[in-house]
Amino acid sequence: MGIFGRKKKQPAGLDIGGGTRLHIEASPQEIKRMVKDLRGRAEAGDVEAMADLGRMLEYQGKVEEAMRWHQQAAVAGDVDSAAWLADRLLKNGQITTGLDYLRLAARGGHLSATFNLGAILLSQDENSEEGARWMLRAAEAGHQKAIDHLGIDMAQVRAAREEVARDVAKAEQGDAEAAHRAASVLLDLGEVEQAEYLLELAANGGIADAAWELALRVHDRGDTPRAVELLEQAGRNGRPGGAKLAGIWLYTEGEPAAAVPLLRRAVAEGEELLTPVLGAALSAAGDLDGAEAVLRPAAEAGDWQAQYNLLAVLQQRAARTGGDRSTEEMWSLLSRATAGLHAQAQERLDAGEPQRAADLLLIGARAGDPAAQRSLGELLLAIDPKDPEGQEWLRRSGARR
Known part of the structure; x- marks a missing residue:
């Protein structure tokens, strides 16, 4: 997904580390007393003490115990602890859990976590709406890597936000066109939930394109019945x-x-x-x-x-x-279908589109046509001599290679 139609650069490198780490100049006895004091306060429910205890334990090399206290602090709302945990978990290959803690830190306003979350999600899927949203949020908070990554003028973003706010106010008063305009910009900004709410307002206000766009998004989430209703609504409104x-x-x-x-x-x-x-x-x-x-x-x-x-x-x-x-009519149908299919597939090959030719041959192969199965197998193996699908279609056709 582009921001204002611009092509994004490749995902930027992550900010190094997560959370706050300590450098302590104290004797071992003093550190021991500090840990004892922090432990007592942490066990009594002091969130700040939980986070500080986690940092002290990390300083002592007691990483597993540090993680437990950081986890308690993160759940209680300490964003530095959430960022610290995310950093540890991601480095250990625990991607799903690490991203969960990174989201927790980002929601709490941790700037590096916000940027890192956007960068990781966009590295996994360059079209990730969530990734684009977090990256933009980091950019709007002044994170230079995020600004460079998006390659956009932040003054333009601020102006767009102001225009969206005006259109949202109009939409709440029943202006369907304003709702559609605001939704389009918000989708570009990665604000999907609010955008879809506004698309719904616009669709109900008679904007056919809004109903169509919302139908596609709803279908992508697996709600086909609702998507079909929206397409019907778009049709009634002229789409x-x-x-x-x-x-x-x-x-x-x-x-x-x-x-x-x-x-x-x-x-x-x-x-x-x-x-x-x-x-x-x-x-x-x-x-x-x-x-x-x-x-x-x-x-x-x-x-x-x-x-x-x-x-x-x-x-x-x-x-x-x-x-x-196996009547004469059936054999005639098979013969004519095979000829028509192969003629069209050959046109695609001649046009330099082997994958399109393979897609066409797949229709005949799935219909049980041995000639199409053989042609598909040979084509796939010509593209990749080790393609197991090509070998399987040849086997089904009864041909030998």
């Missing part, structure tokens, strides 16, 4: 294409019966390339007659995907009735 996307989502996620009416609508609206998908959804929903009625005209017109899917429908019907699963 076409929702039936197509919702139908594909539902079909690919194992809800063919729910997908059928949406795919029918999409085909009726001109998305004729979805006809094979509609036929497959009808078949998966158990309506073989409906599937054949949809697929046969497309298959006769030369659509190779419809030919594969019609072949599957005829084979399913034969299996149900005990009929012949």
Whole structure:
């Protein structure tokens, strides 16, 4: 995710260390007395004493006990202890727990922890919205590495924040356009939760693009039913294409019966390339007659995907009735589908797109076409001679290499 559309640099190096470390000039006896005093106060619930005791124990080399006291202090709100623990855990390879403590420190305003959290998350995923949000928060707090990393003018960020505040105030008064504007900027700033709240306001106010954008985000989180509702809302407000996307989502996620009416609508609206998908959804929903009625005209017109899917429908019907699963019509469908598929795959190869050719061949391979399985296996092995998937498709096709 870019900030104001700018391309981010590679994640910056982390700030070294975490928390506050001690340099003590005292005799061993004095240190012993200090530890005893701190322990008593820490055991009585003094958070500052817990953190100081952790530092003293670390100074003495008692790291495990130091970690226990830092943990108690961190949970009680000491951000230096949280940062110290994060540093230790991350260095020990305990990434998940280390990041949890880094978040705890960052939420408490620890600047180095805020920057480090952003840098680590962005190193794991350069499109991490959470990482971008923490990095920007560090930059806005004046962290120079974060500013350099983002490569943006902080005056521009401050101006954007002020504009967002004005638009949010308008949105709360029912201005849907202002809600959409503010949401767009907040998404760029990594403020996802508030942005989605504003997208909801904008969508409910009739902004079709806001409903569509929110649908995509909700679907990415796995809430397909809500995403479909939002696409329908976008359609009612003038944004076409929702039936197509919702139908594909539902079909690919194992809800063919729910997908059928949406795919029918999409085909009726001109998305004729979805006809094979509609036929497959009808078949998966158990309506073989409906599937054949949809697929046969497309298959006769030369659509190779419809030919594969019609072949599957005829084979399913034969299996149900005990009929012949290898008729002349079935062989004809397979032959025509294979020819159409290979012609299109060859076009992709000639255009220098071997992966796209492989994606096409995979459709035929999954349909059980031995020729497509063999071609896919050979192509994958030409790309990578050790590709296990290529070897498996060759094995399924019955071919030898």
